[in-house]
Amino acid sequence: MIRSKIAGIGMYVPANVVTNIDLMKYMDTTDEWIQERTGIKERRYAHRTKETTTTMGVEAAKIAIERAGITPKDIDFIVFATLCPDYYFPGCGVLLQRAMQMKEIGALDVRNQCSGFVYALSVADQFIKTGMYKNMLVVGSEKHSFGLDFSTRGRNVSVIFGDGAGAVVLQPTEDENRGILSTHLHSDGTNAEILAMYNPGTHANHWVNGQKLADFDNAEIGQMFFSHSMIDKAQVFPNMDGQAVFKVAVEKFPAVIRESLEANNHQTSDLRLLIPHQANLRISQYVQKKLGLTDDQVYNNIQKYGNTTAASVPIALCEAWENGLVKEGDLICLAAFGSGFTWASALLRW
Ligand code: UT7
Numbered sequence: 001m002i003r004s005k006i007a008g009i010g011m012y013v014p015a016n017v018v019t020n021i022d023l024m025k026y027m028d029t030t031d032e033w034i035q036e037r038t039g040i041k042e043r044r045y046a047h048r049t050k051e052t053t054t055t056m057g058v059e060a061a062k063i064a065i066e067r068a069g070i071t072p073k074d075i076d077f078i079v080f081a082t083l084c085p086d087y088y089f090p091g092c093g094v095l096l097q098r099a100m101q102m103k104e105i106g107a108l109d110v111r112n113q114c115s116g117f118v119y120a121l122s123v124a125d126q127f128i129k130t131g132m133y134k135n136m137l138v139v140g141s142e143k144h145s146f147g148l149d150f151s152t153r154g155r156n157v158s159v160i161f162g163d164g165a166g167a168v169v170l171q172p173t174e175d176e177n178r179g180i181l182s183t184h185l186h187s188d189g190t191n192a193e194i195l196a197m198y199n200p201g202t203h204a205n206h207w208v209n210g211q212k213l214a215d216f217d218n219a220e221i222g223q224m225f226f227s228h229s230m231i232d233k234a235q236v237f238p239n240m241d242g243q244a245v246f247k248v249a250v251e252k253f254p255a256v257i258r259e260s261l262e263a264n265n266h267q268t269s270d271l272r273l274l275i276p277h278q279a280n281l282r283i284s285q286y287v288q289k290k291l292g293l294t295d296d297q298v299y300n301n302i303q304k305y306g307n308t309t310a311a312s313v314p315i316a317l318c319e320a321w322e323n324g325l326v327k328e329g330d331l332i333c334l335a336a337f338g339s340g341f342t343w344a345s346a347l348l349r350w
Contacts, residue, residue, distance in 0.1 A: 001174075001176055002128065002129055002131060002172045002173070002174060003128075003129065003172070003173050003174075003175070003176065003178065003179035003180060003181075004124065004125045004128035004129065004136070004170040004171065004172060004173070004179050004180050005170070005171060005172075005173040005175075005178050005179035005180070005348075006168045006169070006170060006179075006348070006350070007067075007068040007069075007070075007169045007170065007171040008063075008064040008065060008066065008067035008068025008069070008070075008168065008169040009063075009064050009067060009166070009167070009168045009169075009314065009317060009318045009321055010059075010060045010061065010062065010063025010064035010065075010066075010067060010166070010167050010168075010318060011060050011063070011164070011165065011166045011167075011311075011314060011315045011318035011319065012056050012057075012059035012060040012063070012164065012165045012166075013044045013163070013164040013165075013305060013315065014044045014045060014046045014047060014051060014056070014163055014164070015044070016044060016045045016046070016047065017042050017043075017044060018042060018043055018044070018045050018145075018162075019031075019041065019042045020034045020035065020040070020041060020042065020159070023150075023158070023159055026150040026151070027150060027151055027152045027154070027155045027158070027159075028152040028155065029152075029155050029159055034159050037280075037282065038159070038160060038280045038281060038282065038302070039280065039281020039282065039284075039300070039302055039303055040159065040160065040281070040302055040303060040306050040307075041303045041304065042303075042304060042306075043161070043162025043163070043304075043305055043306030044162050044163050044164055044305060044306075045145040045162070045163055046143045046145060046146075046163040048145075048146070051143065051163075052086045052095075052143060053082050053084055053085055053086055053092055053141045053142060053143045053165075054086050054092045054095040054096055054099060054141070055099070056141045056142075056143065056163065056164065056165035056311075057080060057082075057092060057096050057139040057140075057141035057165045057167065058096055058099045058100055059165065060139060060141065060165040060166050060167035060311075060314070060318075061096065061100065061137055061139055061167040062100075063167070064137070064167040064168050064169050065137070065169055067169075068135070068169035068171065070135055070169065072100040072101060072102050073101075073102065073103060074135050075100075075102050075103075075105060075135050075136075075137045075169075076105055076127075076133035076134055076135050076136065077105055077106045077107070077108070077124070077127060077133050077136050077137070078093045078096060078097060078102070078105065078106070078107040078108065078136075078137045078139070079093070079108050079110060079120040079121075079123050079124050079136065079137070079138045079139070080092045080093040080096060080107065080108070080109050080110065080120070080139045080141070081109075081110040081111075081112065081116030081117050081119065081120040081138075081139065081140045081141075081310035082109070082110075082111075082116065082140070082141050082142055082309075082310050083111065083113045083116065083142065083197075083309055083310060083339070084142050084143050084144055084146065084147055085109065088200065091107070091108075091109030092109060092139075092141065093107030093108055093109050094107045096139065108123065110123065110310075112310070112338075112340065112342050112344075113195075113309055113310065113338045113339035113340065113342065114277050114279060114307075114309045114310065114312070114336050114337060114338020114339060114342075115185075115277070115336040115337065115338050115340070115342040115343055115344045116140055116309065116310030116336075117138070117140035117166070117310050117311070117312075117313045117314055117334075117336065118183065118185075118277075118313060118334055118335070118336045118344035118345065118346050119185055119342070119344055120138045120139075120140065120310075121138050121168070121170075121180070121183065121334070121346055122183035122185055122344065122346065124136035124137075124138045124170045125170065125180045125183055125346075128170055128171070128172050131172075134171060134172060135169060135170075135171060136169070136170040136171075137167065137168075137169055138167065138168050138169075138170060138314075139165065139166070139167040139314075140165065140166050140167070140308075140309075140310035140311040140312075140313065140314050140315075141164070141165035141166075141167075141310065141311050142161075142163060142164065142165070142308050142309050142310055142311050143163050144161035144162065144163055144308070144309070145161075145162075145163050147197070147236075147237065147238070148161060148237065148238070149234055149237040151234075153234055154234065154237055156240065156242055157237070157238050157239075157240050159306075160280070160306055160307045161306055161307050161308070161309070162305045162306030162307065162308050163308065164305055164308045164311045164312075164315050165311050165314075165315070166311050166312075166313070166314020166315040166316075166317070166318055167314060168314060168317075177349055178349050178350075179348060179349060180346055180347075180348045181260075181263075181264045181347045181348060181349060182260060182263045182264060182346070182347055183260075183344065183345070183346045183347075184256055184259050184260050184263070184344060184345045184346075185342075185344045186252070186256065186342065186343050186344065187340050187341065187342045187343075188340070188341050189340060189341075191244070191248075191341065192339075192340060192341075193208045193211065193213070193239070194240070194241045194244050194245060194341075195238075195239070195240045195241070195245050195338065195339040195340075195341075196238070196239055196339060197236075197237065197238045197239065198213040198214060198235065198239065199213070199214050199225060199226065199230055199235055199236050200225040200226055200236075201214070201225055202225060212235075213235065214227075214230055214235055215227050215229040215230050215233060215235060245341075246280070246282075246283065248337070248341055249279060249280075249283050249337045249338075250283060250286045250287065250290070252337050252341070252343040253276060253283065253287045253335055253337050253343070254287055254290045254291055256335055256337075256343050256344060256345040257274065257287070257291060257333055257335045257345055258291070259345065260333055260335075260345040260346065260347040261333070261347065263347070264347055266331065266347070268291050268292055268293055268297075270331050271293065271297055271331055271332075271333055272297070272326070272327075272330035272331050272332060272350075273297060273298070273299055273320060273325060273326060273330065273332050273333075274287075274288075274291075274293060274297055274298045274299070274332075274333045274335065275299050275313055275316045275317050275320065275332065275333070275334050275335070276298065276299075276300075276316075276335050276336070277307075277309075277312050277313055277335065277336035277337060277338065278300065278301060278302035278305065278306075278307055278308065278312040278313075278315075278316060279302075279307055279312075279337065279338065280302070280307070281300055281302050281303065284298060284300050284302070299316050299317075299319075299320045299325065300316075301315070301316050301319055309338065312336075313334050313336055317332070317334065326350050327350065328350055329349065329350065330349070330350045331347070331348075331349055331350075332347070332348050332349075332350055333345060333346070333347050333348075334346045334348070
């Protein structure tokens with residue numbers, strides 16, 4: 001039986017550190033509020049004009065590829081997860097293929113927000129298990145800082161998010177006790193608008209649950225998905241009902257982690273490390289308590305980077321590995337929850 005193993009891992013975060021105190025220049029917030037509610041102390045923001053979601057993904061990918069002992073020309077397929085792509089279309093996968101001068105391989109973009117990396121990893125895992133490809137590149141990258149509302153109106157969202165990228169190279173292994181043991185993917189779109197960015201979009205059905213998502217004056221041909229009043233009314237920023245998201249997150253995170261353990265006849269005590277998507281330190285602490293995990297069994301770095309959505313799991317995994325917390329033979333669980341809602345887990349033996 002063929003399994004996929006992580007043969008190389010890399011991360012990239014921009015040099016520019018933005019503290020909670022820095023954000024006070026733009027909006028009515030405090031360091032105390034942000035730290036108490038989220039655990040975040042600082043985050044990184046990409047260079048406004050010189051860095052993009054793709055360029056950060058490239059930096060992380062270079063490291064992952066080098067650590068796998070291969071070159072960009074050896075990559076057989078790209079899966080790129082992001083919610084803030086460089087362009088509305090085409091996706092970042094092809095931009096990375098071009099930037100890294102790879103062969104004319106397939107490139108797929110995954111749009112699953114905070115769960116994006118775990119979804120992308122699962123897609124890549126299937127290609128390896130079927131024997132179709134030998135070197136899969138999986139990237140999660142985000143440049144949130146370009147699309148947030150930095151006025152007080154947007155403070156509940158903008159203080160949370162940060163920029164960065166993570167990447168892994170997956171390769172086949174015939175060692176049954178190594179690699180990705182299973183992945184578990186879920187969605188429930190009932191409350192899709194609770195955590196969403198509606199515009200630009202083709203919905204045109206602009207009232208959802210009593211809320212006006214966009215200022216369309218009419219449905220005439222020529223009506224664009226952007227209007228001046230959408231900008232004036234802040235309908236071009238991410239929208240989030242934080243408390244509603246929090247409630248579902250603390251239910252789905254533990255469930256999908258348990259699901260991965262049960263599928264492989266493991267218990268929480270077998271886990272060397274849980275790498276949860278870095279949504280909010282309070283969510284991670286709640287999940288840790290609910291599963292009865294020790295402090296050593298859960299990795300958190302949201303304090304330094306904020307929530308980097310699709311990049312958060314590979315950044316945390318890479319940092320934990322670089323710090324010597326992930327060693328050969330360790331049982332590792334990756335888990336994520338976010339917009340959609342979508343949630344997912346992957347259990348792997350390093
Ligand atoms: O990756 C997955 C995506 N998202 C999540 O996982 C988010 C999950 N939810 C959360 O993390 C939390 O709900 C937040 C951190 C977003 C918000 O924390 P909260 O404890 O749920 O606060 P709240 O939204 O209920 O707001 C409480 C108060 C409000 O003021 P009033 O109405 O009580 O006067 C807000 O206006 O805090 C105010 N507030 C702020 N104050 C200072 C909201 N944002 C800020 C801010 N600074 N940045």
